[in-house]
Amino acid sequence: MLPELKTQIPGPKSLQASEKLRRYECQNITYMADDWPVFWQRAAERNVWDVDGNRFLDFTSAFGVAGMGHGSTAxxxxxxxxxxxxxxxxxxxxxxxxxxxxxxxxxxxxxxxxxxxxxxxxxxxxxxxxxxxxxxxxxxxxxxxxxxxxxxxxxxxxxxxxxxxxxxxxxxxxxxxxxxxxxxxxxxxxxxxxxxxxxxxxxxxxxxxxxxxxxxxxxxxxxxxxxxxxxxxxxxxxxxxxxxxxxxxxxxxxxxxxxxxxxxxxxxxxxxxxxxxxxxxxxxxxxxxxxxxxxxxxxxxxxxxxxxxxxxxxxxxxxxxxxxxxDDDGVGEMVLSASEYLVKQLEQLAHPSIKEVRGRGLMIGAELVQADGSPDGALAGKILSEMLAAGVLMLADGDDGNVLAFVPPFSVTHEEIDFVIGLLSTMLPSHD
Ligand SMILES: Cc1ncc(COP(=O)(O)O)c(C=O)c1O
Structure with a gap:
């Protein structure tokens, strides 16, 4: 399902939990900023709900764990x-x-x-x-x-x-x-x-x-x-x-x-x-x-x-x-057909900030670069925050943190992919 947001992101309960964690957890563990993180409460298939009742679309599969969707073995x-x-x-x-x-x-x-x-x-x-x-x-x-x-x-x-x-x-x-x-x-x-x-x-x-x-x-x-x-x-x-x-x-x-x-x-x-x-x-x-x-x-x-x-x-x-x-051959086919669609949509953006779209299956990366071709980790960071604010959970990879990672659960739909790519197109810098 597409995201459904009920509060500002992070919402008031997430902000409260952040305060507590900041106080009691070693400061090296959870990244905390004004716009990050949200605190999860429940999840099903491709969606995660936070403590403020906001519904997110998960393009991380929670570090690649929930390939078959959240809760598949609950x-x-x-x-x-x-x-x-x-x-x-x-x-x-x-x-x-x-x-x-x-x-x-x-x-x-x-x-x-x-x-x-x-x-x-x-x-x-x-x-x-x-x-x-x-x-x-x-x-x-x-x-x-x-x-x-x-x-x-x-x-x-x-x-x-x-x-x-x-x-x-x-x-x-x-x-x-x-x-x-x-x-x-x-x-x-x-x-x-x-x-x-x-x-x-x-x-x-x-x-x-x-x-x-x-x-x-x-x-x-x-x-x-x-x-x-x-x-x-x-x-x-x-x-x-x-x-x-x-x-x-x-x-x-x-x-x-x-x-x-x-x-x-x-x-x-x-x-x-x-x-x-x-x-x-x-x-x-x-x-x-x-x-x-x-x-x-x-x-x-x-x-x-x-x-x-x-x-x-x-x-x-x-x-x-x-x-x-x-134990079902259909799983591989499902991954490859979603992958083909995702890669096509990313490539069609044909945006100069995206140097390369690569990966295989539903482990796809979009490498972001600056005008001079150097890695653009700052742009990736900005996009991750904006995605979260729009209800999409995403991470970035690579030595410079400049590779946007598209790692959704295998059942991701074309509508969900279109939604994320549509958002991404509004977040990339304009090159007029
Ligand atoms: C390829 C690879 N190996 C090992 C690990 C470490 O796994 P864990 O974080 O469960 O210790 C990861 C985690 O991302 C990984 O991607």
Whole structure:
């Protein structure tokens, strides 16, 4: 549904809640300004209502979590909560955990014809990345990590080792081991030649893991050229390096296929998933080939890697329901047809401030630039505020925050797309 606003944005109740949060939350966490944020109260499908009763149209899917719409797994959550809300993940687990691990294998390695996949469940996305990095070390005995500039893998210390967006890493670099090498993420076929020479310069004898987003999300919705993943696969195979795909953002049809790596048909040793896995509960997983995962020793009664909430039954029940809903070829078609329409409308704006429209599926970015071609993060920021004031939830990506991100739930309608593009056309600077 289109937005319906009843108050100024933010409304009085949001402003009141902001005051409280400003007082009691660490000031680095929630961005606060006169025009931001609104406090959410409820959500359904593509809409969010705030505490003042305003209805917003969500073009973020709440960080890419609500691909199938807000509340798509709420019934499973309620049913499970009536039975059991917490188990003993690595001691006395639930059947749900076994079922989820089986399903994760079926949708990944078994589907790709690579045998059984084995999982380590966790809570946040960054924890799945940390499971993968540890697994690579256990398998290879080599501490080095190859990753990509502008890559994003979450902000835990382990995950930060591989993050390429420097602003997240630098403040904490004094507590981070110097184990990573960062490559340039390719945009064109020509860039693959440079990638080859960057790979050649690496001392592979020190490298245990190579981690990559098959399509960069927070780095600015960058789609690599054909042949990219095959090049990485070949280098990893030649050098005994574990290939890790971070599909925390791109997984579960966000890019139009179940996993973004399926666009290139090249598969990893480990794949990290989270976000849309459960449609709204903090649960994530690192899924690996049996060959790589079996490098871990059998648990002697105390796991080397676990956590209190691992395999939480509510999260498992919601993830199983999400996977059931996603087991439908129609989902990919729905994403691709909405994507085609969205991209066409964005391109038809043909506005000089939009340097490029890119991305895949419903993970689309519009890169904003100034007249001299430099990144225009200020314009993106202004547009995000104006969109919020008009009832549309949006975010921006990229190293300079200048890539407007269009990440709606999959069922987004043409009317909703037209509405957002119509607004955008009034917010871009006039060039007369
Ligand atoms: C590709 C990718 N990896 C990892 C993460 C981190 O996930 P989380 O914020 O759940 O720790 C994100 C979050 O945006 C992401 O986009």
């Amino acid at each position: 019934d499973a959550m309620v049913a499970q909560a009536g039975q059991l809300v917490h188990g003993m993940g690595d001691v006395h687990p639930t059947e749900l955990k076994a079922q989820l691990c089986e399903q994760l294998s079926k949708i990944s390695y078994e589907r790709w014809g690579l045998g059984i996949g084995k999982s380590i469940l966790s809570n946040s996305g960054f924890e799945a990345v940390e499971s993968a990095l540890k697994t690579a070390l256990v398998k290879t005995g080599k501490a080095g990590i190859v990753s990509f500039k502008n890559g994003y893998h979450g902000l835990g210390y382990g995950a930060l080792l591989s993050v390429g967006l420097a602003r997240f890493k630098e403040p904490f670099s004094s507590q981070l081991a110097e184990v990573s090498v960062q490559l340039t993420f390719p945009r064109t076929a020509d860039d693959l030649t440079q990638l080859a020479s960057e790979l050649e310069k690496i001392d592979a004898s020190q490298m245990g893991a190579l981690i990559v987003e098959p399509i960069q999300g927070r780095g600015g919705k960058v789609v690599p050229p054909a042949g990219f993943l095959a090049q990485l696969r070949a280098w990893c195979d030649a050098n005994g390096v574990v290939l890790i795909y971070d599909e925390i953002y791109t997984g579960f049809y966000r890019t139009g296929k179940l996993f973004a790596c399926e666009w290139q048909g090249v598969f990893p040793d480990l794949i990290c998933v989270g976000k849309a896995l459960s449609g709204g509960y903090p649960i994530s997983a690192c899924i690996g080939t049996a060959e790589v995962m079996d490098a871990w020793p059998v648990s002697p009664g105390e796991a080397l890697h676990t956590s209190t909430f691992l395999g939480n039954p509510v999260g498992c029940a919601m993830a199983l329901e999400a996977l059931r809903q996603l």
